[in-house]
Amino acid sequence: MTQTAPISPGARLAAMRAAAPLIHNITNYVAMNVMANVLLAAGASPAMVHAREEAADFAAVASALTVNIGTISPPWAEAMEAAAASAVAHGKPWVLDPVAVFASGYRSGACTRLLDLRPTAIRGNASEILAQSGGAAGASGADAGDEVSAAEDGARALARRSGAVVAVTGPVDFVTDGTRALRVANGHGLMPKVTALGCSLTGVVAAFLATGEDPLDAAAAALAFYGLAGERAAQGATGPGGFAVAFLDALHALTPAELDAGARIEAA
Amino acid sequence: MTQTAPISPGARLAAMRAAAPLIHNITNYVAMNVMANVLLAAGASPAMVHAREEAADFAAVASALTVNIGTISPPWAEAMEAAAASAVAHGKPWVLDPVAVFASGYRSGACTRLLDLRPTAIRGNASEILAQSGGAAGASGADAGDEVSAAEDGARALARRSGAVVAVTGPVDFVTDGTRALRVANGHGLMPKVTALGCSLTGVVAAFLATGEDPLDAAAAALAFYGLAGERAAQGATGPGGFAVAFLDALHALTPAELDAGARIEAA
Amino acid sequence: MTQTAPISPGARLAAMRAAAPLIHNITNYVAMNVMANVLLAAGASPAMVHAREEAADFAAVASALTVNIGTISPPWAEAMEAAAASAVAHGKPWVLDPVAVFASGYRSGACTRLLDLRPTAIRGNASEILAQSGGAAGASGADAGDEVSAAEDGARALARRSGAVVAVTGPVDFVTDGTRALRVANGHGLMPKVTALGCSLTGVVAAFLATGEDPLDAAAAALAFYGLAGERAAQGATGPGGFAVAFLDALHALTPAELDAGARIEAA
Numbered sequence: 001m002t003q004t005a006p007i008s009p010g011a012r013l014a015a016m017r018a019a020a021p022l023i024h025n026i027t028n029y030v031a032m033n034v035m036a037n038v039l040l041a042a043g044a045s046p047a048m049v050h051a052r053e054e055a056a057d058f059a060a061v062a063s064a065l066t067v068n069i070g071t072i073s074p075p076w077a078e079a080m081e082a083a084a085a086s087a088v089a090h091g092k093p094w095v096l097d098p099v100a101v102f103a104s105g106y107r108s109g110a111c112t113r114l115l116d117l118r119p120t121a122i123r124g125n126a127s128e129i130l131a132q133s134g135g136a137a138g139a140s141g142a143d144a145g146d147e148v149s150a151a152e153d154g155a156r157a158l159a160r161r162s163g164a165v166v167a168v169t170g171p172v173d174f175v176t177d178g179t180r181a182l183r184v185a186n187g188h189g190l191m192p193k194v195t196a197l198g199c200s201l202t203g204v205v206a207a208f209l210a211t212g213e214d215p216l217d218a219a220a221a222a223l224a225f226y227g228l229a230g231e232r233a234a235q236g237a238t239g240p241g242g243f244a245v246a247f248l249d250a251l252h253a254l255t256p257a258e259l260d261a262g263a264r265i266e267a268a
Numbered sequence: 269m270t271q272t273a274p275i276s277p278g279a280r281l282a283a284m285r286a287a288a289p290l291i292h293n294i295t296n297y298v299a300m301n302v303m304a305n306v307l308l309a310a311g312a313s314p315a316m317v318h319a320r321e322e323a324a325d326f327a328a329v330a331s332a333l334t335v336n337i338g339t340i341s342p343p344w345a346e347a348m349e350a351a352a353a354s355a356v357a358h359g360k361p362w363v364l365d366p367v368a369v370f371a372s373g374y375r376s377g378a379c380t381r382l383l384d385l386r387p388t389a390i391r392g393n394a395s396e397i398l399a400q401s402g403g404a405a406g407a408s409g410a411d412a413g414d415e416v417s418a419a420e421d422g423a424r425a426l427a428r429r430s431g432a433v434v435a436v437t438g439p440v441d442f443v444t445d446g447t448r449a450l451r452v453a454n455g456h457g458l459m460p461k462v463t464a465l466g467c468s469l470t471g472v473v474a475a476f477l478a479t480g481e482d483p484l485d486a487a488a489a490a491l492a493f494y495g496l497a498g499e500r501a502a503q504g505a506t507g508p509g510g511f512a513v514a515f516l517d518a519l520h521a522l523t524p525a526e527l528d529a530g531a532r533i534e535a536a
Numbered sequence: 537m538t539q540t541a542p543i544s545p546g547a548r549l550a551a552m553r554a555a556a557p558l559i560h561n562i563t564n565y566v567a568m569n570v571m572a573n574v575l576l577a578a579g580a581s582p583a584m585v586h587a588r589e590e591a592a593d594f595a596a597v598a599s600a601l602t603v604n605i606g607t608i609s610p611p612w613a614e615a616m617e618a619a620a621a622s623a624v625a626h627g628k629p630w631v632l633d634p635v636a637v638f639a640s641g642y643r644s645g646a647c648t649r650l651l652d653l654r655p656t657a658i659r660g661n662a663s664e665i666l667a668q669s670g671g672a673a674g675a676s677g678a679d680a681g682d683e684v685s686a687a688e689d690g691a692r693a694l695a696r697r698s699g700a701v702v703a704v705t706g707p708v709d710f711v712t713d714g715t716r717a718l719r720v721a722n723g724h725g726l727m728p729k730v731t732a733l734g735c736s737l738t739g740v741v742a743a744f745l746a747t748g749e750d751p752l753d754a755a756a757a758a759l760a761f762y763g764l765a766g767e768r769a770a771q772g773a774t775g776p777g778g779f780a781v782a783f784l785d786a787l788h789a790l791t792p793a794e795l796d797a798g799a800r801i802e803a804a
Contacts, residue, residue, distance in 0.1 A: 022409040030568045030584050032298045036463035041508050046463070047368065047409040048298050051341040054372035061371075061408050073587040073611070075341070100583065103597075104590035140597050141558040141583040193788070195572035195582065239785030240577050249507030252461070290677040300566045304731035309776050314731070315636065315677040316566050319609040322640035329639075329676050343609070517775025520729070 010256030017043035021063035028070025031199035102131035186227025278524030285311035289331035296338025299467035370399035454495025546792030553579035557599035564606025567735035638667035722763025760799035
């Protein structure tokens with residue numbers, strides 16, 4: 001038995017851009033515009049479709065789906081569940097973003113129902129993954145109140161229980177499928193000063209999942225790509241406003257070769 | 269009978285800015301912020317009002333209305349229809365933006381009902397206009413999958429059937445009232461890499477319609493203004509992030525004389 | 537009896553940043569993203585939560601609440617009232633932003649019910665405060681159609697009647713608790729050319745109220761901070777696009793010492 005060479009992050013980026021996958025997003029009002037711009041800049045084709053009348057049909061034709069509970073309300077929750085079930089039925093990957101799942105019983109109930117629909121991946125900050133895995137989150141709003149390291153055991157447990165790849169993002173990201181785990185050390189401290197960059201990352205993860213066979217490595221490549229674009233954008237940025245602009249430019253400009261040279265992915 | 273001199277695009281821009289028309293927009297969640305900024309930068313006064321409880325009343329006092337189905341759902345569809353009917357009843361122009369009308373039966377049904385309310389103009393990409401005119405669209409998401417040239421016959425037919433000026437926007441725009449037709453060759457390839465610039469153009473078309481007598485020429489002037497601002501913004505832009513910023517600056521800075529010098533409008 | 541030294545605007549800014557208060561916002565779709573970025577850049581932690589199922593619970597744990605009627609509809613109005621009542625019950629300040637309250641009977645009815653819930657502060661443009669105080673507004677859309685000076689008497693009356701600090705913002709802001717009044721002369725003419733900067737200011741006022749004892753002086757410090765960031769951002773800005781980017785950078789960079797040096801707050 002011969003071993004195939006591993007697919008590099010840069011090769012994954014090139015494949016994603018070549019496919020320009022249609023990413024169906026049911027996300028929060030704060031994130032919609034920046035997420036669409038992030039996906040366009042990265043090379044994917046975003047669409048935001050949330051009506052119950054069409055969400056399931058649209059998930060069937062899109063390349064991947066993301067579901068983000070940031071500004072969830074009951075009609076949207078119905079569409080999220082219908083779209084996720086449709087994605088699964090049609091063999092399309094879908095990614096869950098459990099924004100502030102710890103903030104209310106309403107949110108945690110919605111996430112429990114979504115988890116039952118077997119997401120391909122879950123991306124959240126440490127507080128969100130801790131809460132999702134049954135732990136106590138040290139946060140009350142949308143920003144993380146816990147260190148990534150504190151959520152690693154929870155992430156492994158959540159991955160094993162749900163069957164999803166779980167990505168805990170922060171200064172150093174941790175991503176696991178319950179068996180293997182990776183750390184991704186790309187990124188910059190200005191990223192959490194721009195709203196919805198975490199939410200938008202969920203879309204980029206979906207775009208890489210849509211065009212890669214192995215969800216753990218595909219997700220890690222997406223995290224490295226995103227973090228490296230953040231590092232490049234921070235060069236010369238004088239604050240979060242200029243950084244956000246330069247970040248879109250960096251997502252657009254970063255080449256596969258640059259990603260291979262700059263990605264800091266290690267076994268955990 | 270003497271022939272009056274044609275009104276130049278620059279004169280139309282000056283008239284629009286002098287009037288600063290109040291543009292009532294019922295648009296999608298992705299576009300709202302950028303559309304408001306585009307209208308402010310161009311010189312109009314935007315307002316986003318979608319509640320059924322007030323949409324018809326607001327359409328009666330605004331200078332023009334736009335309706336965009338990008339993130340349509342049933343309560344919004346009701347407000348769209350009520351606002352469009354009110355605009356017509358009060359002699360105000362209204363513009364339909366049939367985002368991804370081909371994506372679901374729900375969308376095409378909503379658009380059919382809106383078309384019956386006789387929009388003054390319809391603006392879409394080639395796939396949207398093709399679908400709206402009864403053809404088969406080569407797209408599945410929000411981005412165009414067809415060439416503008418492929419939608420010209422459909423645009424003429426749609427204009428004749430609906431009574432609306434139909435604008436197909438892309439690398440070279442095509443706009444027709446069913447009898448006459450114009451091509452507008454302004455624009456830049458970075459424009460489709462920024463989300464909601466097409467949606468926002470619909471608002472600028474409405475602003476020019478609100479302050480011009482002849483919808484076909486008013487729409488063409490709006491398209492030339494928009495595209496020329498895109499050309500200017502692309503000078504020195506290093507990617508879609510910086511381009512989006514420079515585009516707002518260009519809409520704000522472009523003078524009527526510069527528009528007259530740079531507009532590339534030709535009979536089709 | 538000794539008199540304590542007044543707290544400087546810079547000291548209030550430092551206190552706000554040290555606390556990084558969680559600000560719960562129920563605001564309009566146009567403003568959500570920019571408001572979140574403004575609050576992050578200023579040093580607060582924003583959260584947008586509007587579902588009736590959780591809004592009251594969330595208001596109880598947040599440091600302050602803002603309610604903005606810009607794109608109000610009946611389900612959101614219910615959540616606004618529940619959240620405001622919860623904020624009051626838990627001793628948290630809340631700020632009302634009566635966007636275009638004059639535009640429909642639906643809006644003015646919603647505002648009347650919110651006023652009965654005793655906001656800590658009300659921030660609006662001159663036309664909005666005039667309408668809220670029972671006068672006739674000279675505007676039809678979201679932009680002010682009246683001078684700040686024309687709304688001063690109305691602001692005093694509204695403050696006395698409602699118990700709220702009332703801030704009328706414009707070229708020179710006027711803020712009063714019904715007894716005392718201040719003028720804040722910071723700001724720049726490009727600010728109203730960027731959508732939702734007024735809405736976002738409401739969040740900054742809430743952040744200062746959440747970390748200051750005296751609402752009138754806390755609100756004035758917030759207005760000075762915001763206006764001074766606008767003045768700094770305008771240096772070198774070539775239009776509303778670049779200005780909006782530089783404005784976030786300025787909110788992030790402005791130091792307490794710079795605010796104390798640049799604030800132009802005077803008794804009215």
